[in-house]
Amino acid sequence: MMDPVLEKYREFASTMDYKSPEIPIISTVRGNWASEEEVVSPDYWVENIRKPVRFAEAVEKLFSKSEWILLEVGPGNTLTTLAKQHPGISPEQVLLQSLRHPKLEENDNVFALNTFARMWSCGYPVKWDVLYKDNPVYKIPLPTYAFQRVRCWIDPVMNASEMAKSPNTVEAEGYAEQEGNSESKDLRSEMREIWQEFLGIEKIEDDDNFFDLGGNSLVAVQLFDELKYKLGVVLPLSSLFEAPTIKEITELIEPKISSESEVKKERSNVLVKIQGEGKGRPFFCIHGHFGNVLFFRELAMKLGKDRPFYGLQSVGLSGNEEPIISIDKMADRYISEMKAIQPEGPYHFGGYCYGAMVSRAMAQKLEEIEELYTPPIMIDPQPNAFRKVLNNTVTDAFRKVANNQRIEVHQSNLKDNNFSKKIGYLLKKSKDRSINIAKEKSLFALDELRKWIDIPMPSTLNEVDICNMMAHKRYSRNLERNFNSDVELILSKSLTAKFSKDPEKDWSGFTNGKVNVHLVEDDGVIMSGVMFDEPYVDGLANIIRAIWANEPKSSDSSTSKLPTPVVKQSKQAVAASV
Numbered sequence: 001m002m003d004p005v006l007e008k009y010r011e012f013a014s015t016m017d018y019k020s021p022e023i024p025i026i027s028t029v030r031g032n033w034a035s036e037e038e039v040v041s042p043d044y045w046v047e048n049i050r051k052p053v054r055f056a057e058a059v060e061k062l063f064s065k066s067e068w069i070l071l072e073v074g075p076g077n078t079l080t081t082l083a084k085q086h087p088g089i090s091p092e093q094v095l096l097q098s099l100r101h102p103k104l105e106e107n108d109n110v111f112a113l114n115t116f117a118r119m120w121s122c123g124y125p126v127k128w129d130v131l132y133k134d135n136p137v138y139k140i141p142l143p144t145y146a147f148q149r150v151r152c153w154i155d156p157v158m159n160a161s162e163m164a165k166s167p168n169t170v171e172a173e174g175y176a177e178q179e180g181n182s183e184s185k186d187l188r189s190e191m192r193e194i195w196q197e198f199l200g201i202e203k204i205e206d207d208d209n210f211f212d213l214g215g216n217s218l219v220a221v222q223l224f225d226e227l228k229y230k231l232g233v234v235l236p237l238s239s240l241f242e243a244p245t246i247k248e249i250t251e252l253i254e255p256k257i258s259s260e261s262e263v264k265k266e267r268s269n270v271l272v273k274i275q276g277e278g279k280g281r282p283f284f285c286i287h288g289h290f291g292n293v294l295f296f297r298e299l300a301m302k303l304g305k306d307r308p309f310y311g312l313q314s315v316g317l318s319g320n321e322e323p324i325i326s327i328d329k330m331a332d333r334y335i336s337e338m339k340a341i342q343p344e345g346p347y348h349f350g351g352y353c354y355g356a357m358v359s360r361a362m363a364q365k366l367e368e369i370e371e372l373y374t375p376p377i378m379i380d381p382q383p384n385a386f387r388k389v390l391n392n393t394v395t396d397a398f399r400k401v402a403n404n405q406r407i408e409v410h411q412s413n414l415k416d417n418n419f420s421k422k423i424g425y426l427l428k429k430s431k432d433r434s435i436n437i438a439k440e441k442s443l444f445a446l447d448e449l450r451k452w453i454d455i456p457m458p459s460t461l462n463e464v465d466i467c468n469m470m471a472h473k474r475y476s477r478n479l480e481r482n483f484n485s486d487v488e489l490i491l492s493k494s495l496t497a498k499f500s501k502d503p504e505k506d507w508s509g510f511t512n513g514k515v516n517v518h519l520v521e522d523d524g525v526i527m528s529g530v531m532f533d534e535p536y537v538d539g540l541a542n543i544i545r546a547i548w549a550n551e552p553k554s555s556d557s558s559t560s561k562l563p564t565p566v567v568k569q570s571k572q573a574v575a576a577s578v
Helices: 003-014 043-051 055-062 077-084 108-121 160-165 168-182 182-199 216-232 246-257 292-302 326-339 354-369 394-414 419-449 466-475 539-550 563-578
Strands: 069-072 092-099 271-275 283-286 309-313 348-352 377-379 486-490 515-520
Touching: 003 043, 003 055, 043 486, 055 077, 069 077, 069 108, 077 092, 092 108, 108 246, 108 377, 168 216, 182 216, 271 292, 271 326, 283 326, 283 354, 292 539, 309 326, 326 354, 326 466, 348 354, 354 377, 377 539, 394 419, 419 466, 486 539, 515 539
Parallel strands: 069 092, 283 309, 283 348, 348 377, 377 486, 486 515
Antiparallel strands: 271 309
16 A cells, blocks of 8 residues: 555655664564664665554563653553553553543643653653753642541440431441442452553543543453453453443443352344444444454444444354354344344345355345345455355465465564574464364364254353354355355455456356455455554445445335345346356
């Protein structure tokens, strides 16, 4: 995306008057200390806008000495929040912000002085004459010590009848009531500490919204992992749509950790209302490989409030049900969930990456039961998943790109590490792969046994991503050219350019219907999902809005008899070709 402007930027950078840095600089281009020579070179600053940001390595270099402080210069806490997620951070490491978070109601000068005071308390020298140049200071007397006011009078022992007449009974009952709520208050306090740690905000109120505080899917994953570790509670990330505040999420998990409440195996709620406003027919968006739908939020907000936006998350995320290990069964379940909201078609749905495969199965099942639907919107599907129906040339080219990106990731992780760390990294990757393969084989054997006997899924195999991967592989191996729906295909522009010169031609085997290809800007990394984040999400939302604008219209919005090119026209095209 930046390649076209590199030379112009180089020319501009060459006009600058560079000076040697007075303080050391850790380069996010190198992931190490920047040399004096490269900092004054225009080529270095050109690399800054083109090469990957090696933030993790740069932060690791900073964390090599715990006495060094990370001071975020500028508004907000994005930098410190990301730095706190680094596995190499020590408990002694100090991370500070120079300016308050927009949600923090505190005077800017007070916040800055507090940060200044914390740096001074860590041993950093202070130029007092500069700090108080325009603000002379005076000695003031400190207030005297205020003793804690505690009632220590011992009341006489009273029988039941005397206690009923006592004016202190109400006070005692109030005290008992407060004691009864102490468990909830303790839980809420613990929840607040977890939020403060992972969001990097010192003051969070019970009614502050997770998303307004800058929370995203990456922070949510770590926050919910902490909940699982500390409280033993398993929740899907989508719970944050239902309960986005400390108060609400505490109320949500309280019954789950109560020793008196019975654990009930209920049907999982896989349909998540992300944006519920609008009079148009709802759009249902199916999860990716890991099953969560939290990262759809930004897209749903960008699409506006003309129609509701629902996410379909994997069964099993909440722990109430076993994950589904069949794409066909997923399709059946998701169609039933859609019908609970919208009993009749036409249905508007699509999916991201893995969800494109589920969308394909859903479209075929809707066609079988003669339900109407508009062409599914399939976002960033991977050619490898559909190699049985696509041209070998394009799938082989994609596989080569995928392998190269995988190698680049490993090389980046191994670079600048000592020999023992490199060996440890390789052994861990090998071990994880072996474990995943063993789990997939066990799941396959379990599924075969279930044809003859009812066997519950062991907890060691009850992992949504592993079950989704098994379902994907089985469905992919049995794909046939029997898909007749028109489709709207949204692909990464920069990634597609690496393996395909003519996307519409290369994806033509995907369906017997029409393939409309739309290209969206992103980072070009396979399955990175950044097209759902700023700044790329605007482009993705614009494409989907344009697709919706071209959908068939009806004079009667209450009827399901909308014209559709999906079922009837596609079948006629197949019959004509035969």
